[in-house]
Amino acid sequence: MAVIAVLGAGKIGEALLSGLLHGGRKPGELLFTERYPERAEELTRRYGVRGVDVPEAAKLADVLIVAVKPQDIEPLLDELGPLLRPETLVVSLCAGLPTALYERRLAEGTPVVRVMPNTPMVVGAAMSAISPGRYATPEHLALVEELLACVGSVVRVPESQQDAVTALSGSGPAYFFFLVEAMIDAGILLGLPRNIAEKLIVQSAVGAAKMLAETGEHPVTLREAVTSPAGTTINAIRELENHGVRAALLAAIEAARDRSVELGKAHD
């Protein structure tokens, strides 16, 4: 079994460790690095996985999964550069960072796979998109696909689409949380108790997501089924259109895409 090291065990790194354990990997096959010792101790207590330093991770792991913030990548690449064996597979979960950055800074021929996951990984419902770098083989890509399938769904996309994916599904859960938060506020505005408003909206979100995932129906068809002639929903839809919610979403997701491109360019 390949030894897998997660570099940077924050929100995404921890979710991946936990998902891999759930998916049947043994604690002994996993390692992580974490710059805050208290956090490292906590993770070892919780999952039985060993925290190591970067040189040890580079020495022991067959697969290195980079899960630090894009802004923290430079010192990590400086450290990894002279240590990494070119047969080690590097998997980057970092928003915006191109595989070419790793290929430039690590040993010649290092295989790199770029991944954009999202936080529903915590409950085994991630959406991850994967793209091979220049030296990643179909076998490398298949291994990454298998690892990520432990924590949700996986699609393959060309790397040129990863900034768009980052804006859409990488950040996507935040848009839904934002909508849910606003809808709960609407319940408060209408005089409902907060706990009831929260239950009504969270279950409606779960139900709507289940219908989208399980019926195979187009979202327009599902929305039309809720929108009765001269009923209540169409009044709400008119207000959403009047306030430009559709245009706001297009602009918001485009802005997120632009930021992903910018994060990558910071290392040119």
Ligand SMILES: NC(=O)C1=CN([C@@H]2O[C@H](COP(=O)(O)OP(=O)(O)OC[C@H]3O[C@@H](n4cnc5c(N)ncnc54)[C@H](O)[C@@H]3O)[C@@H](O)[C@H]2O)C=CC1
């Ligand atoms: N949070 C999200 O929704 C998503 C995040 N990502 C990507 O995942 C990466 C991590 O994001 P989060 O988990 O949200 O951030 P986070 O800040 O929760 O985790 C990053 C962790 O890396 C550690 N770290 C930083 N430099 C280190 C080093 N040199 N050695 C060891 N540990 C180090 C930090 O102490 C921290 O615990 C980012 O690149 C982000 O773009 C991707 C998809 C979704």
Ligand SMILES: O=C(O)[C@@H]1CCC=N1
């Ligand atoms: O906001 C961010 O930069 C990260 C990447 C995708 C989701 N969260």
